[in-house]
Amino acid sequence: MGAPVRRYGIIPLHSREAARPERNRCHPTAGAVGDRRDRRCRVRPRARCCVTLLSSIQNPGDLRRLSEAQLVQLAAEVRAFLIESVSQTGGHFGANLGVVELTIALHRVFDSPRDQIVWDVGHQAYVHKMLTGRMREFASLRKWRGMAGFPKRGESPHDVFGVGHASTSISAALGMAVARDLAGQHHHVVSVIGDGALTGGMAMEALNHAGDVGSDLLVILNDNEMSISENVGAMSQYLTRLRTDPAYSRAKAELESVLKRLPGIGKPLTSTLERVKDSMRHLVVPGLLFEGFGFKYLGPVDGHDLPALVHVLEDAKQLRGPVLLHCVTQKGKGYASAEAAPDKWHAWPSPAKTPGPPSYSQVFGETMIELARQNQKVVAVTPAMLSGSGLTTFQKTFPRRTFDVGIAEQHAATFCAGLAAAGLRPVLAIYSTFLQRAYDQVIHDICIQNLPVVIAIDRAGVVGPDGETHQGAFDIAFLRTVPNIVILAPKDENEMRLMLYTALQQPGPVAVRYPRADGSGVPMEPFREIPIGTAEVLRTGEQLAIWAIGPMVEVCLRAADILATQHGVEAAVVNARSVKPLDESLLLAHAERMPILTVEEGAVMGGFGSAVMETLTARGPCVAVARMGLPDRFIEHGTRSEQLADAGLTEADVVRVALALFEEAEPATGSAVRS
Template structure:
């Protein structure tokens, strides 16, 4: 299906083409850009509502600034679809987030207009400040702009960047895109502060009256603006005692202004471009702007999948039989079951209540489950603080986001032996979100920390049992449970809870030719591979270790005593991962065997469907079977050579 851009958008191949337009044409360009995003995403999928909300801002920034010499840094990046379309990638936009296609996020290797690679939130201010400081040092007249949402502004790193920028004397602009929502509704005191500014009718009316009055006075424009700025500062202090947050960090604050008024945006950015030093422009936008359903339910339409743009029907896969639940939903429903029996259980998530399914507990037990905002470090140390008081805290963090709180996991949890339960959602490869979101490293970075228990369920029943075991009174150490994005394998998953022996694996199938050792969900790939190998006359054993740390040494002694050909399978990096742990065991006890480690290779894996990426990395069922087949062929070849 060919998707044609509007007549004006067809002529835009770079920001230089935008600058040729008169200001009235910018309205048409915004309308066509917004419609093109709707047309493409409805058919090809991707993030949706975020980019619709910043169409006018995107056009205005490229119209006023000399990009790519002037550098725009988009925070998180899923709002940068319009930016990609306007910077020479319109014809490739249908490949967005597809295997071998363009990334769903800004990516430096993809375009010179993507000045900084992003995917996690709250990095834009620090990066833009670094760019501005370099420009100052090299005496370049390069402008630096960070575009950050109000949700991303809740993270500590954003405040760290603001704090430094206020004293760095660097020429940079921070655009605060205030729409009241990230993926889920924003939380915290900053949200209340911004609401206080944007909803103060007294302040906004008085400010507008002052601007209108001064605009009519027979004085110089510069003097008028300087006077207006001083009066506006006074008004802020008079109306809202809390309105000096950004000024207290030495930022000149401007706004709030309507982020969908392209004329106002262009005029304001033109003025701000010529004001030196750190500045913050506060704009008010609507996430999903221009698509009514997305405006009404912004969480649902953050990334809805394929849909009918006319009716709004979101297409769901149709199956002949009932499908297993998603792992995150198993977590979300199981924690409620456990919390009903154990009053000490609490749930914490950093801004992902819907994605992690902690929202179920937040609705059922609002005094025991909390969204703390995009604050992974705070989430972990908050959980540690609760644990010191005897609480059993399930801290649910996406695997790739957990990287942001590594020091807290070591310093605040592991050293103190606090029994925080880390539920790492989206462990392993995650698909179309790509390398910034792959949960590739958690096994390796947790395995080297003392006092950590690290586990991974092969199915929904195992996830429930691991959660049950982790919250028991006798479990005294930090407990990691990692599980992948998407559906499991069991329809009837709500089985009675069973206590698991920590550090104990299980033999699922005996065999004589090769042993396949798995951890977590890829054990299901191994089951399929072993079934296929059996039809080829290869008898493979299957061991599900359940725990990476402590690893089941008794089971591994059994494996190495019987098998000389061993395959390890994991959905984590093979460097320092589960396979590495098996090799360390082999070296420790002086075993000799041929061991092949399958998992995520030592390179950055790009985006694509899970099926495509598992196949590329070689640990899907076909990859496991092929590895076993090759090992057996090598064995036959060696025997033939010896006999010859």
């Protein structure tokens, strides 16, 4: 048996006076223990050092040399460094400020990497990276070939599990705990999961399994009441009750003491009494939801009280079986603006945009308002990405027709299927990368029943600094094989509007995919339907046909100009628009006359180009075909243009491949189809 479970008092709600004015510069922390201001900053060598203790931490073991006061000092330095560093590079901000004390306490109490700390989502792992020898790397955070913004196994032995999507940590940690048990080892495994990520079905599945398996596992619930926007759902309300209701905790304490004093009155009565006691406990004991899952519940504990955290973690370490420590933190802690508006400071805000075309997400949000005004049946559904998807104003305009379902992509898809089955016209606003979570729901619940759900796929293609875990590479390849679905890809933001309008006129499911990018600044047309399955010839030419989709259309038009002016090759450029169904008659007509080059910002394997090849193989003439798209490897963090260059999707690449294809096809018309 492990040590008895200790209960920790309810803490007051976050005190606002803790908010300090922001100082986003390297500044000395006031004369606390270990402050040696003459030392040079390792991060900014020419600056006087604001992180004297922090720069002495080479690995987490160094934390164990520090006194309690020094740990508190270290937390201040970590915050100063975070503010300084992320203000320069950009990156996730609020969540990291919220876990400063928790991360220090974890690395003080546990022995990483022997003990395994698994982060959920991983956007809050910057402090973990600092304490595990990667301070110098912060200048390259989320930059091409620089340090990743998420834990990555290849980056450090302390990153025991790679991540970027939410709700995976309990499953992964449980796997590690079970592997440890089977190997007869004795280290600790800890999962750190946010209250937002806890809304994900996977987290529930893992809690359910962990309680059954019973392995030693510590789950730390980092409860800051926020997902990216305010957290939603009944679970969130339950956590709020645990956190904040002093009457609840007083009643709990009083009732527990009364129950303890109740006498046993003979055998038959005892069992009845026990049952009564048990059901009364269920009324008032906090954390019973988790205890029902087979976890010992500790907390809630103030996640900014470092000594208390160290203390409770030491206790938790002694316990056997699955344990859940409920830790209350404040997103953005220590930076006034981020405390006041944690949603806006989830990531460091991008510099004010120079006036220019709106982003696709913005246009999507505005279009949704117009469409909802026209059609009472239109409703919007988002799995926890309200602002990222451009739906903030839509929600304000149509609060009853907006559904933020939490980090629950699978539920979001089937919820839409239900809405559609009952006669509404749901639009599921979802990032390409997160749609991966809902594949079965798209097949089983939407497409088999041919329900008219519009799937608005944002961030399709490369996404920039979030990198590998967030690339929108696979949606065409995985959707294309599913019967009934129509897949559209606009060349610009105006076409996206028209496609959304068109999608809502269809009797079955339609996906519209668009990039994480600004539009081209084209004028917006009144709504009109684009005939499904028709492509658009934007440039004529008889020596080569370039079939492109999405933002690649613009790239190919520029490439075609170069081909004509510099190489004397006249290429047709086709905006395919409809990936499924394809405009087969136009494609076959082109294939009769010239080689075909396909270009897409999506996985080349199984993508749009594959659809073209399949059509030509089945019905076309023997013609040379080349495909360009995202390669069969994961593309790391960097800027969008670095990633497109890495993938070989620049206009120069299109020119190069087009010339090679043209030259290969030229001597012998009727050369074999190839890719």
